[in-house]
Amino acid sequence: MELKCQIQNYAWGKKGSGSIVATLYKNANEEFNLEESLPYAELWMGAHVNAPSIVKHTGESLASLINKQPKYLGEKVAKQFNNEVTVLSVNKALSIQAHPSKKHAEELHAKHPDIYKDPNHKPELAIALTPFEALCGFRPIPEIRGFIEAIPELSCIIDGQDISDDEEFLKKSFKSVLTCDKEIMIETINNILTRFKEIDFIQRELYMAELFERLHEQFPYDNGILMVYFLNYLQLKPKQAIYLAANDPHAYLSGDCIENMACSDNVVRAGLTPKFVDVETLCSMLNYRGENPDDKLFNPIEEDQFTKVYRPPVVDFAVAGIEIPTSVGRYSLLKRDSASILIVISGKARYGCQAELKPGTTLFIPSNEVLDVCEITDDLLMYQAFANVL
Numbered sequence: 001m002e003l004k005c006q007i008q009n010y011a012w013g014k015k016g017s018g019s020i021v022a023t024l025y026k027n028a029n030e031e032f033n034l035e036e037s038l039p040y041a042e043l044w045m046g047a048h049v050n051a052p053s054i055v056k057h058t059g060e061s062l063a064s065l066i067n068k069q070p071k072y073l074g075e076k077v078a079k080q081f082n083n084e085v086t087v088l089s090v091n092k093a094l095s096i097q098a099h100p101s102k103k104h105a106e107e108l109h110a111k112h113p114d115i116y117k118d119p120n121h122k123p124e125l126a127i128a129l130t131p132f133e134a135l136c137g138f139r140p141i142p143e144i145r146g147f148i149e150a151i152p153e154l155s156c157i158i159d160g161q162d163i164s165d166d167e168e169f170l171k172k173s174f175k176s177v178l179t180c181d182k183e184i185m186i187e188t189i190n191n192i193l194t195r196f197k198e199i200d201f202i203q204r205e206l207y208m209a210e211l212f213e214r215l216h217e218q219f220p221y222d223n224g225i226l227m228v229y230f231l232n233y234l235q236l237k238p239k240q241a242i243y244l245a246a247n248d249p250h251a252y253l254s255g256d257c258i259e260n261m262a263c264s265d266n267v268v269r270a271g272l273t274p275k276f277v278d279v280e281t282l283c284s285m286l287n288y289r290g291e292n293p294d295d296k297l298f299n300p301i302e303e304d305q306f307t308k309v310y311r312p313p314v315v316d317f318a319v320a321g322i323e324i325p326t327s328v329g330r331y332s333l334l335k336r337d338s339a340s341i342l343i344v345i346s347g348k349a350r351y352g353c354q355a356e357l358k359p360g361t362t363l364f365i366p367s368n369e370v371l372d373v374c375e376i377t378d379d380l381l382m383y384q385a386f387a388n389v390l
Contacts, residue, residue: 002355003062003341003362004029006044006051012092013041019089020129020256024345028360039091045341045362045385046084048263053341055364062364066339074338074367076389085319085341085385086259087129093215094252095273096135096224096231098282099123101246105266108281115276120264123314124244125298127321127383128236129345132255135231136242141166141290147229148173151207153191154229157184167288170230175283177226178270186221208233211253215272224271227251232293239321243298243312247287258343260385262316307334311388318388324349324373324380333371338387340365347380349373357382 007025016036017023021043026034034040044051047063054061066072099122100108108116126134138144148155155161159176163169180188193216196209204210208228215225231249234242236257244250251272269275270282300308300321306328311318324331324347333342344361351357351373357380365371365384373380 001065001364002056003045003053003364004056005053005362007040008042008044008051009039010041011039012090012094013039014089014091014256015039018091021087021089024087024343024360026360027358028362040089042089043087044084045086045343046263048084050265053362053364065364069366072339072366074336074387074389077338077367077387084261084263085317085343085383086261087256087343088126088252088259089256090132090252090254092218093254093272095267095269095275095277096227096249096251096271097267097269097273098247098249098286099244099264100266100268100285104246104285105264108266108268115278117265120262120266121246122262122264122266123246123312123316124259124261125241125310125312125317125319126244126252127241127258127310127319128238129256129258130238132236132240132257133253134234134236134242135227135249135251135253136234136244136296137232137248137250137291138170138230138288139232139290140292141170144170144173144230144290147207151192151195151229153188153195154226157188166290170288170290171283171286174230174286174288175279177230178223178279178283180223182221185223189216189221189225215253219272222272224251224273227271232291232296234293234296236297241298241300241310242296243310245287245313247285249282249286258319258345258383260317260319262314303334306331315388317385320384320386322380322382322384324376324382326376326379328376330372330374331376333365333373333384335368335370336365336384336386337389338367340367340384340386342371342382342384345381345383346378347376347382348378349376349380 019040022040102121
């Protein structure tokens with residue numbers, strides 16, 4: 001069943017036809033008026049109440065269809081289609097944030113339902129469609145200590161440098177940056193920016209001056225700018241992925257990606273945002289362990305010649321990347337035990353040997369149904385999200 005999905009025009013999105021979100025949506029909905037001056041940030045696919053997908057040929061919401069036909073979900077899946085798949089086009093950094101565990105989400109929702117609006121957790125998987133930048137997880141602790149020692153302006157606002165225990169050192173240092181007085185932070189950032197003008201190219205690379213300056217331009221004098229010295233800076237290539245478990249600090253910086261997550265809006269923010277920040281909650285919940293950048297990459301498992309699946313350690317979701325070359329005359333997607341949502345990123349073909357598959361086509365596939373693809377006239381790249389039932 002082909003779906004009509006919904007776009008979100010957040011300010012951090014890429015503008016006009018520079019946004020994969022906009023071009024995919026336009027390609028599948030020719031009547032859509034794409035405006036070059038507008039930011040197109042997210043394309044939501046799923047049954048979330050804030051932006052429910054619609055079954056094109058009936059006009060019925062996907063949520064309504066599932067309520068009427070729960071068998072579509074599959075026997076192993078709960079009574080709700082409890083995950084969402086999204087395409088993101090990021091032009092401006094998203095907030096320094098983390099997502100609570102299921103138990104913590106329930107506690108936060110009970111105490112502050114106006115801020116944390118549901119009791120569900122929000123693990124996320126992001127798969128790059130274009131070169132994609134992100135801050136993700138804490139750097140190795142010796143690396144963080146090295147930055148603090150080498151940058152006098154940073155060292156001056158860090159409390160607890162004499163702590164030998166790595167976790168306690170990281171926890172205290174991280175919090176001291178995020179809670180630093182605004183006037184002191186302004187002076188600190190100004191001094192660092194001045195220092196960057198006086199050092200050579202190699203040193204600028206070492207201290208990530210370009211990224212620091214870019215974040216300052218987007219969020220002037222924000223405490224979160226200094227997180228470039230605490231969090232791993234990742235530059236993902238297309239098809240590389242990161243998995244964000246509960247309590248993992250992160251921030252998307254730029255690029256386009258497929259994102260799959262549990263159906264929740266629970267975000268605890270602490271910087272690089274005009275939205276509500278909750279530094280105390282964030283600092284109390286994080287995983288304070290240092291990791292190498294390569295350890296943050298999440299690799300898929302090959303299912304067959306054309307399908308690789310990204311399967312996180314949660315039951316909520318998995319994502320299959322499906323690449324079919326034009327040399328293949330026909331291909332049947334693997335049968336899934338749960339309902340799934342499939343989106344075409346590139347290429348052209350037909351399914352059921354009748355309807356057209358093209359960039360932006362989005363399909364809801366009931367559990368245990370097989371999608372047959374034929375007449376492939378351009379190499380296909382598709383992503384299929386489904387519940388992670390085994």
